[in-house]
Amino acid sequence: MRVELRHELTGRPGAPVLVLGNSLGTTRELWQPQLAAFEEHFLVLRYEHRGHDGSPAPSGPYTVDDLGGDVLSLLDRLGLAQVCYAGVSIGGMVGMWLAAHAPDRIDRLALCCTTARFDSPDPYLERADQVRREGIGALAEQVVSRWFTPSFLSRESATVKRFQQTVSACSNEGYAGCCEALAAMDLLPALPSITASTLVIAGEDDPATPPRYGQAIADAIPGATLQLVPDAAHLANVEQADRVTALLVEHLVGKGDPGNVL
Numbered sequence: 001m002r003v004e005l006r007h008e009l010t011g012r013p014g015a016p017v018l019v020l021g022n023s024l025g026t027t028r029e030l031w032q033p034q035l036a037a038f039e040e041h042f043l044v045l046r047y048e049h050r051g052h053d054g055s056p057a058p059s060g061p062y063t064v065d066d067l068g069g070d071v072l073s074l075l076d077r078l079g080l081a082q083v084c085y086a087g088v089s090i091g092g093m094v095g096m097w098l099a100a101h102a103p104d105r106i107d108r109l110a111l112c113c114t115t116a117r118f119d120s121p122d123p124y125l126e127r128a129d130q131v132r133r134e135g136i137g138a139l140a141e142q143v144v145s146r147w148f149t150p151s152f153l154s155r156e157s158a159t160v161k162r163f164q165q166t167v168s169a170c171s172n173e174g175y176a177g178c179c180e181a182l183a184a185m186d187l188l189p190a191l192p193s194i195t196a197s198t199l200v201i202a203g204e205d206d207p208a209t210p211p212r213y214g215q216a217i218a219d220a221i222p223g224a225t226l227q228l229v230p231d232a233a234h235l236a237n238v239e240q241a242d243r244v245t246a247l248l249v250e251h252l253v254g255k256g257d258p259g260n261v262l
């Protein structure tokens, strides 16, 4: 079953479309550090995953097919034939799914702090279970502590608090269902079929999706390149905003116009 995702379009009308996928427990605010730079070149489509910031949260478990299918339906509803796509973590997983399952719909692809599969499903199954028992608010502080380096956590307490509040506002069922999608996901066999020009970005100090996960993606997608970002953990686009913005703009702003109307 597909759900109609909450979304927002901003930027240059008539320009090529850039779709942005958020990480688990965040909203489209995640892209605030990059938004102005992207809006100079693109019509930007930011969407919310199931259970996040007002998108519907049907009963889980979900699969990455569900999450990717939701976005494909959104592109269809908006009449977008081909788009560029950038995603962080679960947003990047959706990007890999789209590029593998609907290759003609994805032009350039950027995958930030993400993985095609996790070493073990257990941590995310346990998290889903805990969220259903105790509520997402009980986990917010611990979850966000893995998104930034220790120095950022102590230096930028207002930003950290804001991300904790965003996690706490997720639907329990929606968040748990997304965790179950992470646990079941194995996109690695699909990656060699991706034809989109692909940039992979990894935070050097990311405990959630360490650089070896990014390396595995870059090794499996034909022609993909990997960029490591020093002094960054899971939300490298927030912690090292200028560096990541420059990498993304350089990769995503191509010469051709993908032509965005079905």
Ligand SMILES: O=C(O)CC1=CCC(=O)O1
Binding pocket: 022, 023, 024, 025, 088, 089, 090, 091, 143, 146, 182, 208, 234
């Ligand atoms: O929340 C985490 O621990 C890290 C994460 C996994 C998938 C995602 O989007 O974030």
